[in-house]
Amino acid sequence: MSAKPFASSADLAAKTETLEVLAEGVYALTAEGDPNVGAIEGEEFVVAFEARATPAAARDWLARLREHTDKPIRYLVLSHYHAVRVLGASAFDAEVIVAHENTRKLIAERGMQDWASEFARMPRLFKQPEEIPGLTWPQMTFTDRLTIDLGGDRGELILQYCGRGHTAGDIVAWLPRPRVLFAGDLVEARAALYTGDAFHADWSTGTLDRVAAFGAEAVVGGRGAVPRGRAAVDAAIVQTRDFLLVMREKIGAVHARGGTLREAFEATHAALAPQYGAWPIFEHCLPFNVQRLWDELDDIDWPRVWTPERDREVWDKLQGQLA
Numbered sequence: 374m375s376a377k378p379f380a381s382s383a384d385l386a387a388k389t390e391t392l393e394v395l396a397e398g399v400y401a402l403t404a405e406g407d408p409n410v411g412a413i414e415g416e417e418f419v420v421a422f423e424a425r426a427t428p429a430a431a432r433d434w435l436a437r438l439r440e441h442t443d444k445p446i447r448y449l450v451l452s453h454y455h456a457v458r459v460l461g462a463s464a465f466d467a468e469v470i471v472a473h474e475n476t477r478k479l480i481a482e483r484g485m486q487d488w489a490s491e492f493a494r495m496p497r498l499f500k501q502p503e504e505i506p507g508l509t510w511p512q513m514t515f516t517d518r519l520t521i522d523l524g525g526d527r528g529e530l531i532l533q534y535c536g537r538g539h540t541a542g543d544i545v546a547w548l549p550r551p552r553v554l555f556a557g558d559l560v561e562a563r564a565a566l567y568t569g570d571a572f573h574a575d576w577s578t579g580t581l582d583r584v585a586a587f588g589a590e591a592v593v594g595g596r597g598a599v600p601r602g603r604a605a606v607d608a609a610i611v612q613t614r615d616f617l618l619v620m621r622e623k624i625g626a627v628h629a630r631g632g633t634l635r636e637a638f639e640a641t642h643a644a645l646a647p648q649y650g651a652w653p654i655f656e657h658c659l660p661f662n663v664q665r666l667w668d669e670l671d672d673i674d675w676p677r678v679w680t681p682e683r684d685r686e687v688w689d690k691l692q693g694q695l696a
C-alpha cells in the first residue's frame with residue numbers, strides 16, 4: 374500500500390460552516406472539525422475569540438457575525454499561538470489583541486517556523502495566504518487572569534490561564550452567567566487532539582481539572598460541534614483526557630522498556646484508532662503527538678520547534694512506512 378499523504382495536505386474538500394447562537398450575544402462558528410472561532414457581544418463592542426489562518430478566512434467568519442451585530446471589535450482574544458488561530462488577525466481591525474504572556478513568547482521564538490509548518494500541513498485552511506501581513510503580535514498579555522467588563526448588565530468575560538496544556542500559553546474565555554466556556558484547543562469534541570507542542574502530564578491532570586471546574590453548560594472547543602448541557606460538556610472533557618491518558622500509557626510503556634519511537638507510535642495508533650481513528654485530523658496529528666510525548670519522556674521540557682523539514686522527517690519515520 375502506498376504511503377499516506379502528508380498531514381492534511383490531501384484534505385481539500387470545503388467544510389460546512391455553522392454559526393451557533395449559544396446565548397444572547399454569544400456566538401460560535403464551527404466547521405465540521407476545522408478550527409472553531411467565537412465572539413461575545415458587549416454593550417458597545419465585540420470580543421472576538423480566535424482569528425483563523427488568514428485575513429480572507431477571517432472575513433468569511435466576520436461576514437456571518439455581521440448578520441447579528443455591527444458593533445466594532447475592541448478585543449481579539451487568541452487562545453494560543455498556532456498559525457491557524459492567529460494569522461487572520463488583521464481582518465478584525467481590533468483595538469487590542471489579547472493573549473497569554475507565553476503566547477507572545479512563543480510567537481517571538483517560533484512564529485515564523487510554525488507558520489511554515491502549519492501552512493504545509495493544512496494548506497486548505499490558508500485562503501489567500503498572500504494577504505497575511507506578517508506575524509500576529511499580542512498587545513496585551515497576562516499570566517493568570519484578565520477580566521473584561523462587557524458593559525450594561527452583560528456581566529464579565531473572564532480570560533483564564535488553566536496551566537500548561539495544548540501549548541505553554543493556552544487561555545480560556547468564561548462567561549459566568551450563560552455558563553459558556555471558550556476552551557480553545559484544550560478541549561476537543563469528537564475531533565482528534567493535536568499535542569505536538571503540548572505538556573501531556575499537566576494537560577491530562579491539573580489543567581483539565583481546572584477546565585472542568587468551571588461547570589460549563591456549553592463548551593466551544595478547538596474543533597468539532599459545540600457540546601451543550603453538562604453531560605455533553607463533561608463527555609468532551611472526558612474524551613480529551615482519555616486521549617491524553619492513552620497516549621501517556623502506551624508511549625510511556627514503550628519508552629520505559631527501551632523500545633523505539635516507531636513501536637510507541639504503533640502501540641498508540643492501535644489503542645486510539647478504534648475510538649478516535651475516524652475523527653478529524655487523527656492520522657494527521659498522531660506522528661507529531663507521539664514525537665512530542667517521547668521528547669517529554671526524554672526530559673525535553675520545552676517543546677522543540679516544528680519546521681516543514683522536521684515535520685516531513687517525523688512523518689516519514691512514523692506514518693510514511695505504515696503498510
Ligand SMILES: [Zn+2]
Nearest residue numbers: 453455539558
Ligand atoms: Zn492549536
